[in-house]
Amino acid sequence: MAETSPPKAAPNSPMIEWRDAQKRFGANHVLRGVDLEVARGESCVVIGGSGTGKSVLIKTALGLLKPDGGEIRIDGRRVDQLSEAARVPLMNRMGVLFQGGALFDSLKVWENVAFRKLRGAGRKALAEAKEAAIEKLRRVGLGPDAAERYPAELSGGMQKRAALARAMMADPEILFVDEPTAGLDPIMSGVINHLIREIVTESGATAVTITHDLSTLRTVADKVAMLHQGRIIWQGSVAEADADPNPYLRQFLAGRAEGPIEAVR
Amino acid sequence: MTRILAFLAALGRPVLALCAGVGRFSLFAFGAFWRLFAPPWHLREFWRQALRIGYFSLPVVGFTAIFTGAALALQIYMGGARFNAEQVVPSIVEIGILRELGPVLGALMVAGRVSAALAAEIGAMRVSEQIDALRTLSTDPMRYLTAPRLAAGILTMPLLILVADSLGIFGGYLVGVRRLGFQPDAYLQATIAAFQWIDVVSGLVKAAVFGAVITLMGCYHGFNAGRGAQGVGRAATNAVVGASALILVTNYVLTELFFGS
Numbered sequence: 001m002a003e004t005s006p007p008k009a010a011p012n013s014p015m016i017e018w019r020d021a022q023k024r025f026g027a028n029h030v031l032r033g034v035d036l037e038v039a040r041g042e043s044c045v046v047i048g049g050s051g052t053g054k055s056v057l058i059k060t061a062l063g064l065l066k067p068d069g070g071e072i073r074i075d076g077r078r079v080d081q082l083s084e085a086a087r088v089p090l091m092n093r094m095g096v097l098f099q100g101g102a103l104f105d106s107l108k109v110w111e112n113v114a115f116r117k118l119r120g121a122g123r124k125a126l127a128e129a130k131e132a133a134i135e136k137l138r139r140v141g142l143g144p145d146a147a148e149r150y151p152a153e154l155s156g157g158m159q160k161r162a163a164l165a166r167a168m169m170a171d172p173e174i175l176f177v178d179e180p181t182a183g184l185d186p187i188m189s190g191v192i193n194h195l196i197r198e199i200v201t202e203s204g205a206t207a208v209t210i211t212h213d214l215s216t217l218r219t220v221a222d223k224v225a226m227l228h229q230g231r232i233i234w235q236g237s238v239a240e241a242d243a244d245p246n247p248y249l250r251q252f253l254a255g256r257a258e259g260p261i262e263a264v265r
Numbered sequence: 266m267t268r269i270l271a272f273l274a275a276l277g278r279p280v281l282a283l284c285a286g287v288g289r290f291s292l293f294a295f296g297a298f299w300r301l302f303a304p305p306w307h308l309r310e311f312w313r314q315a316l317r318i319g320y321f322s323l324p325v326v327g328f329t330a331i332f333t334g335a336a337l338a339l340q341i342y343m344g345g346a347r348f349n350a351e352q353v354v355p356s357i358v359e360i361g362i363l364r365e366l367g368p369v370l371g372a373l374m375v376a377g378r379v380s381a382a383l384a385a386e387i388g389a390m391r392v393s394e395q396i397d398a399l400r401t402l403s404t405d406p407m408r409y410l411t412a413p414r415l416a417a418g419i420l421t422m423p424l425l426i427l428v429a430d431s432l433g434i435f436g437g438y439l440v441g442v443r444r445l446g447f448q449p450d451a452y453l454q455a456t457i458a459a460f461q462w463i464d465v466v467s468g469l470v471k472a473a474v475f476g477a478v479i480t481l482m483g484c485y486h487g488f489n490a491g492r493g494a495q496g497v498g499r500a501a502t503n504a505v506v507g508a509s510a511l512i513l514v515t516n517y518v519l520t521e522l523f524f525g526s
């Protein structure tokens with residue numbers, strides 16, 4: 001096919017870029033002009049309180065929510081303007097881990113992991129897809145017995161790991177991870193955090209991870225961005241975050257109730 | 266004056282909301298049908314849904330049909346007795362079941378079972394971000410979820426109703442022979458004599474249309490479910506009410522088309 005390929009973005013341009021991104025739900029103005037860039041191969045961790053719009057932020061980049069204003073680019077392309085069909089090739093390069101795992105209840109764990117390869121696959125391709133899925137599951141510490149079960153039969157931590165295996169299945173160049181450790185015990189959190197770091201380091205993928213778990217921040221982040229009241233109020237490296245006197249950042253990192261961020265009680 | 270305006274506004278608002286709802290549902294239905302005719306198809310999903318929507322509805326539909334046929338035979342016998350026309354029981358039971366009661370009651374029972382389940386299932390998938398996950402896995406949710414369910418509804422409902430028709434007539438036969446003193450041979454012969462293809466065919470066409478209504482309503486309300494468990498519950502209720510109402514309306518329209526004039 002003589003399809004003109006889209007103009008290649010300059011290699012030093014950011015992989016993911018929000019410019020003045022706005023999103024509101026009725027009177028609830030969630031994103032009020034987010035400016036954030038994530039460089040190629042960089043692992044950016046977005047921190048912020050519950051309900052500040054962290055999930056909304058990545059959903060605008062994934063095209064799952066349409067921003068009300070601003071520009072969002074992935075690899076130089078305006079994702080907020082792409083049609084559903086035009087987004088498919090981009091989606092094929094991405095892996096997403098949703099906050100709740102979002103495994104399909106009606107499919108076995110390995111079918112979830114191999115999902116993209118199931119459609120129209122012949123017997124042989126199906127067997128190969130299953131093998132590949134079991135290999136990915138092994139990497140996140142799940143055995144072949146777990147692969148044959150349904151998501152509802154797994155514990156929360158196992159579901160999260162299976163969901164991570166699904167996100168990794170296509171060896172994505174871009175990884176979006178939404179609260180990987182929410183609701184997990186500290187040991188399981190550590191396992192998941194190291195897995196994400198490993199994927200980014202090994203494959204050179206660009207990653208955006210959302211968390212309010214400081215252990216995730218320290219394991220996964222090259223860069224930290226803090227979302228507060230609909231804007232990125234601080235960004236920098238982990239070392240800079242530790243040294244910066246910014247009162248919002250200090251309050252969040254120390255987990256104090258007193259400070260400029262009002263704790264809702 | 267302002268009172269009149271307020272009254273008109275109060276009258277107009279639900280009407281407008283209804284029109285908007287009808288419009289949105291029509292667009293949804295159009296999108297679903299369009300995907301039936303253009304590949305890729307999710308065949309595995311189709312078989313699972315055919316089993317779930319068609320096969321597992323057999324007990325409910327069969328149960329409904331057999332007792333409806335039985336009650337119908339009793340009523341017609343009693344009513345017929347007023348005109349000394351008890352012998353019409355076999356033919357009226359047959360016509361009533363094939364044309365109206367088999368498809369309509371069967372569809373209403375399936376609507377209660379399937380529309381609610383589909384709305385709750387898809388609504389819960391929405392709440393737990395599974396619909397979002399589908400899209401990030403390069404899969405169109407309308408194609409993966411709605412189209413196979415719609416196809417399963419359209420193709421399995423006529424089969425279900427065929428079973429319902431047979432059981433309904435059988436229910437009438439049982440009552441006729443055991444309770445009303447008909448000779449078995451005579452009842453069967455009267456049934457065969459009254460048989461007309463148009464009665465069966467019209468009923469099966471209705472069934473296919475009802476199958477579409479049931480699955481589309483379930484999926485539509487699932488995709489538009491509000492957030493949280495409450496939203497999912499409301500979606501299930503609305504799906505059953507919407508499907509039942511639309512079944513009754515389309516039934517009238519189809520009856521008019523087949524037997525009007």
Ligand SMILES: Nc1ncnc2c1ncn2[C@@H]1O[C@H](COP(=O)(O)OP(=O)(O)O)[C@@H](O)[C@H]1O
Pocket residue numbers: 025028030048049050051052053054055056057
């Ligand atoms: N689809 C939606 N419809 C309406 N409101 C939404 C929707 N998604 C998120 N919100 C609202 O946006 C705000 C931010 O949500 P979210 O991004 O999930 O927060 P978090 O930072 O905890 O991930 C919340 O007030 C939430 O109620």
Ligand SMILES: [Mg+2]
Pocket residue numbers: 054055056099178179
């Ligand atoms: Mg969130």
